[in-house]
Amino acid sequence: MRKLKSAMTELVDQFVALPTATHWLIGGMLVIHFVIAPRFGMLAFSLFSLPGTVAHELSHWIIAFVLGARPSFPRLIPKREGGSWTLGSVRMSPNIVTRIPITLAPVALLPLGIWYAVAHSEAQGGWYFAHIWVTSTVLYASLPSRQDWLVALPAIICLGLGYFALRQWL
Structure with missing residues (x-):
């Protein structure tokens, strides 16, 4: 664990030592991603x-496969669902224990994006x-989507309640 902390x-x-221009460009691309690209339509945004x-x-998909949640191969074609769009999805069968690591797996992309930079x-x-x-797109993708949070929320609540219940008994 100490080696991992040292490596991180x-x-x-x-990353901090990168030239200032690189940080500005990454930040600028993130602004484009959040603000400008969506205004050019879903096709432009999804390609960007x-x-x-x-x-x-x-x-x-990787975490679901490792945890045995039987994932389908990722769908990467944008799809309109209700009043919003999804850029991609993975169908799987997680249980209450595997929901949190599977749905919050994109957070692991943050160090990957930093390493790539x-x-x-x-x-x-x-x-x-x-x-x-x-x-910039990998750093943006490290944020769990709204759907990710909706799927993880019941498991997070159950684990939180379980933690506080066990804490009272111990």
Whole structure:
């Protein structure tokens, strides 16, 4: 555990040491992702978000597979559901214990996005901007979606109540 903490600290230090322009560009791409891209329609937004969407859905699929929740292969084609759009989904059969790690798996993309930014910081020309784009979409994808929170919430409530009940008895 100590080695993991040391490795994560080193990775964050390397990320912080990146040139200021890189941080500004990543931040600018995140602003584009949150504010500008959605205004160009779902097709433009989904294409702009594709690397992050693939990473987000694969994180669900990998954890569901490892935990035995029988996941279907990720669907990456945008779909209108009610009044909103979903960029992708993974069907699975989680139980109350596996819901939290499966639905919150995209949070693990945060260190992956930071690593990707550090690993490709020496890129030149157009490749530099391509790596900034991939980094920003992966960082954006590390946020669990509204649906992820809705699926995880019952398990989080049950675990929280169980924790406080056990705490009273012990």
